[in-house]
Amino acid sequence: MSNLTPTISEAESHVMEVLWRRAPQSSEDIVAAVQQASDWHEKTIRTLLGRLVAKGAVNAEKDGRRYLYSPALARKQWQSQESHSLLDRVFGGRLSPLLAHFSEHEKLGAKDIAELRKLLDAIEKKGH
């Protein structure tokens, strides 16, 4: 109980990703799953896992002679942190510039636009 919201590095986030998809898992499973998508050395993955446990982003429950690992930080919480951080760091905390940016520089398909409209409708309805 030290850090309210541990920070996850790029590399570490790939380990979290497999734990968010399924948990708990043994380190062996985690290594295998991470290696599906990367060519990292087993040692590297175990190091990352250890660091995640050390910083409280992952829980390790002893299971016999080994551990089973589960995320201690929810994916949504992490997404929240990261989004907020981008918003503050890069866009002065305002959402519209972010959106404007995406509208100018990212390719938004008709599908995306429709989806965003639905989202806005839903938000408005909820908010009132």
Next chain:
Amino acid sequence: MSNLTPTISEAESHVMEVLWRRAPQSSEDIVAAVQQASDWHEKTIRTLLGRLVAKGAVNAEKDGRRYLYSPALARKQWQSQESHSLLDRVFGGRLSPLLAHFSEHEKLGAKDIAELRKLLDAIEKKGH
């Protein structure tokens, strides 16, 4: 001519910020401007500035016995990089989850929503 898009650290971004607002500026001006918003030591700010020059994010033009500094990386370009990076790292490259996230977890005022709608209209019109 080394790095296409230099990466800017958190601390460095505050220096960029003052250069994006006005350029060129002397280091003295930059130090003063950054200190308006922070309590960083002058040496710290000069170090950050030097690193930005070293990594090609800032240009230094000699002006007599000193330099005048200007951004070599455009703010929009940086915002683009950072946004894209968040999108890929955290939301699997898809915009809707990002938006959905904001709609759930950030406070969107009616004003924001209206603005976003207008943006979507504009995008759609432009796209066709």
Next chain:
DNA sequence: CCAAATGAATTACGAGCGTAGTCTAAATGA
């Protein structure tokens, strides 16, 4: 029962970052 395998803990090591301090060369004020 003992050697090999395995999972975890510890250690490594260079790059970047946050946060300065020191050194140097040039300009300037007395």
Next chain:
DNA sequence: TCATTTAGACTACGCTCGTAATTCATTTGG
């Protein structure tokens, strides 16, 4: 002219990260 100021260059130092290798304690196969 000479000491002082100042801007920039170079050095420092502990921390995190990416990327592992080494050591240690068990377990397990033969």
